[in-house]
Amino acid sequence: MSKVFQATHVGKVRRNNEDSLIVIEPETFVVADGMGGASAGEVASSMLVEAVKNFLTTTPAPWNEVTLVKAVARANHEIWNLSRQNEDYRGMGTTATILYLDGDKAYFAHVGDSRLYRLRDGVLKQITEDHSYVESLVRRGELTEEEARVHPMKNVLTQAVGAMPEVQIDAANFTVRLNDVFLLCTDGLTNMVDDATIARILQTARNPADELINAALDAGGKDNVSVIVVGID
Numbered sequence: 001m002s003k004v005f006q007a008t009h010v011g012k013v014r015r016n017n018e019d020s021l022i023v024i025e026p027e028t029f030v031v032a033d034g035m036g037g038a039s040a041g042e043v044a045s046s047m048l049v050e051a052v053k054n055f056l057t058t059t060p061a062p063w064n065e066v067t068l069v070k071a072v073a074r075a076n077h078e079i080w081n082l083s084r085q086n087e088d089y090r091g092m093g094t095t096a097t098i099l100y101l102d103g104d105k106a107y108f109a110h111v112g113d114s115r116l117y118r119l120r121d122g123v124l125k126q127i128t129e130d131h132s133y134v135e136s137l138v139r140r141g142e143l144t145e146e147e148a149r150v151h152p153m154k155n156v157l158t159q160a161v162g163a164m165p166e167v168q169i170d171a172a173n174f175t176v177r178l179n180d181v182f183l184l185c186t187d188g189l190t191n192m193v194d195d196a197t198i199a200r201i202l203q204t205a206r207n208p209a210d211e212l213i214n215a216a217l218d219a220g221g222k223d224n225v226s227v228i229v230v231g232i233d
């Protein structure tokens, strides 16, 4: 069984919310952070969640991480095709972070710089790796985590769904434990709120989704912010 909280907010600076999130039965959770001019970012992230939902709900169980990868690949195909057909949508793309829970197994698929975290025994761990230019420099040892946090190119993604004809999708599975808490979020949270604060809210808040959003807004709310929190009990 799981307990689910979700929330999204435009933030204090942006006029549009280009994030999308969805909970799909059974126990599948998706966040997407769109990018592109005019309303293209909103189009890309909403196409992502709809395409994933359509793919999964027409695919018989059992699902696993390969199913999730296929769903993201389908979304990539649809978003890329629309961006080629419509001048207004040229260059649009979106992040995608998907978690599917089945008994004691968790499966995920991931593109971009939204994140999946797991809180276990009070320790917050980032499960996904950011597909961003600065993160690639950190992995090569050319930049520290602290330098990456304030780098001017921190928003540049190395992979996005729909931005190219093909996309590289990370995917894996792991075993779930009782009392694990999962967090899916867009960078509007993680650029504003540090890991220690996120961990504290996940452990103490009555409604962790609303409290995480409030923490991002209190810190400036410079971006759209979206979160899904799933507690295993």
Ligand code: CA
Pocket: 033, 186, 187, 188, 223, 224
């Ligand atoms: Ca964002």
